[in-house]
Amino acid sequence: MVPDLTFGPEWATLELLCIGIDAPDRRARFEELVTSGELHWGELLEQAIRNKMEAMLAYHLLPEHLVGAVPDRIFKHLCGVYDANLYRRKPWYETVHRIVTAFEAKDIPVAGRKQVSFEGSLYGGDGSRRLGDMDLLILPRDMQTATEVLGDLGFEAANYNWTSEELVPIPRRDMMIYRLSPDHLPVMMVKGDRITRFFDVDCASSMTWFKSPYEIPLEEALATVEHRPIPGLDGLSVPVLAPQYEMIGTVMHLFREAWFERWLHMEQDVDLAKFGDVIRLWRSLRGNLDTLKEAIDRYAIRQPVLWVLEHMDRTFHTSTVAELGWQGLVDDSWLSSAHSPSGEPRRWRGTMRQRLQTKDRKALFAEIGGQDA
Amino acid sequence: MTAMKTRVDEQYEAILRQHMKVEPDLVFQDDTVLGDVGLDSLTAVDVMLSLEDTFGITFPDSMLTYEVFRHFASLRDAVQKLVDET
Numbered sequence: 001m002v003p004d005l006t007f008g009p010e011w012a013t014l015e016l017l018c019i020g021i022d023a024p025d026r027r028a029r030f031e032e033l034v035t036s037g038e039l040h041w042g043e044l045l046e047q048a049i050r051n052k053m054e055a056m057l058a059y060h061l062l063p064e065h066l067v068g069a070v071p072d073r074i075f076k077h078l079c080g081v082y083d084a085n086l087y088r089r090k091p092w093y094e095t096v097h098r099i100v101t102a103f104e105a106k107d108i109p110v111a112g113r114k115q116v117s118f119e120g121s122l123y124g125g126d127g128s129r130r131l132g133d134m135d136l137l138i139l140p141r142d143m144q145t146a147t148e149v150l151g152d153l154g155f156e157a158a159n160y161n162w163t164s165e166e167l168v169p170i171p172r173r174d175m176m177i178y179r180l181s182p183d184h185l186p187v188m189m190v191k192g193d194r195i196t197r198f199f200d201v202d203c204a205s206s207m208t209w210f211k212s213p214y215e216i217p218l219e220e221a222l223a224t225v226e227h228r229p230i231p232g233l234d235g236l237s238v239p240v241l242a243p244q245y246e247m248i249g250t251v252m253h254l255f256r257e258a259w260f261e262r263w264l265h266m267e268q269d270v271d272l273a274k275f276g277d278v279i280r281l282w283r284s285l286r287g288n289l290d291t292l293k294e295a296i297d298r299y300a301i302r303q304p305v306l307w308v309l310e311h312m313d314r315t316f317h318t319s320t321v322a323e324l325g326w327q328g329l330v331d332d333s334w335l336s337s338a339h340s341p342s343g344e345p346r347r348w349r350g351t352m353r354q355r356l357q358t359k360d361r362k363a364l365f366a367e368i369g370g371q372d373a
Numbered sequence: 374m375t376a377m378k379t380r381v382d383e384q385y386e387a388i389l390r391q392h393m394k395v396e397p398d399l400v401f402q403d404d405t406v407l408g409d410v411g412l413d414s415l416t417a418v419d420v421m422l423s424l425e426d427t428f429g430i431t432f433p434d435s436m437l438t439y440e441v442f443r444h445f446a447s448l449r450d451a452v453q454k455l456v457d458e459t
Contacts, residue, residue: 173418175437176418176437177418179437179438180414180417180418180438180439180442181414210414211408341415344411
């Protein structure tokens with residue numbers, strides 16, 4: 001099924017890329033939209049940036065028969081973004097490899113998460129998946145040693161000052177938040193080059209969040225780690241979790257950043273790229289759903305998983321909940337629920353499609369008639 | 374009980390109530406788990422900065438732990454200790 005034009009051809013174009021244009025009907029629709037002359041390229045560019053899909057958009061506009069449909073300066077800008085992301089692959093994965101090798105030398109079990117794993121496995125290493133920070137999963141007991149190892153590799157807890165081009169100390173307030181939520185190390189950075197100004201690594205010791213009612217035993221998850229080669233980069237590999245743990249970790253991460261309103265205020269709310277990962281992961285898991293279902297039930301995480309999958313099905317016309325055989329287990333009240341920064345239950349209005357597309361998401365959380373939306 | 378101790382107790386609770394937006398009729402007990410009544414990591418930082426400003430103290434890194442911020446009494450006692458050392 002291809003997206004409708006309710007939110008405009010620009011949004012439908014990005015939704016197609018999010019779902020993937022590997023199917024003939026979706027590819028045909030994508031090319032039809034690109035060559036229609038109806039696209040507002042400024043709007044498309046802005047939404048691509050907001051949803052971390054600039055490199056992917058650029059990559060799929062490269063076929064010769066599409067290039068002429070793109071305004072020249074827009075096309076060259078997108079190519080610049082794509083080239084930078086493609087260039088970044090080698091030093092980025094070399095850095096990941098260096099960290100992982102050093103961790104493993106100290107007997108620190110580690111797995112790559114999100115783009116560390118997906119860029120190669122789900123996107124074929126073609127440079128279309130945006131590479132940002134390096135997300136790694138380690139055990140709580142290894143947090144201190146990992147900090148020391150990263151220090152030995154030249155990393156430091158820091159922010160990047162884009163003006164001075166230097167690493168600067170993390171403000172005390174932010175450091176306090178890290179210390180009081182000890183399931184993440186402070187962001188550790190090392191300077192890069194002109195294209196990749198810095199490499200930042202985010203080491204987590206939880207697949208959910210600090211004090212979460214949902215917990216995935218990391219010993220079990222990390223026991224499934226295997227090294228997977230990186231496409232196009234001979235000799236480099238990344239440690240990855242078994243597929244059911246990759247799915248659970250990705251879905252729980254999306255749930256956390258969508259359900260806790262605080263992420264909205266930090267501009268880390270849901271986006272198309274996050275759902276694109278889940279959609280592709282789901283396809284890669286088909287045929288092995290029993291293992292996933294068993295793990296979801298063993299860890300008692302049906303509710304947050306269904307929150308994500310039901311929203312995904314309604315938004316992108318996937319059928320994940322039906323494939324699990326779990327239809328009708330969540331209602332609209334749960335789907336519209338959220339958690340306010342002050343810890344109170346919240347509701348947001350509208351659909352996930354509206355939430356993804358709107359540029360004023362806070363309005364969806366605004367109060368109505370004296371009650372939370 | 375010293376005058377200083379009284380000052381810490383009263384202002385400490387007032388600062389908690391101001392930042393945590395707890396129900397007015399909530400009675401803090403020594404073993405009240407602050408996380409159960411609305412203290413998350415973001416609020417904890419606001420509370421801590423306010424405590425530092427009010428009492429002229431600085432929380433050392435060694436006190437920036439979940440355990441210190443866990444209970445009503447554990448945080449109050451940490452503040453009192455820092456005030457006494459000032």
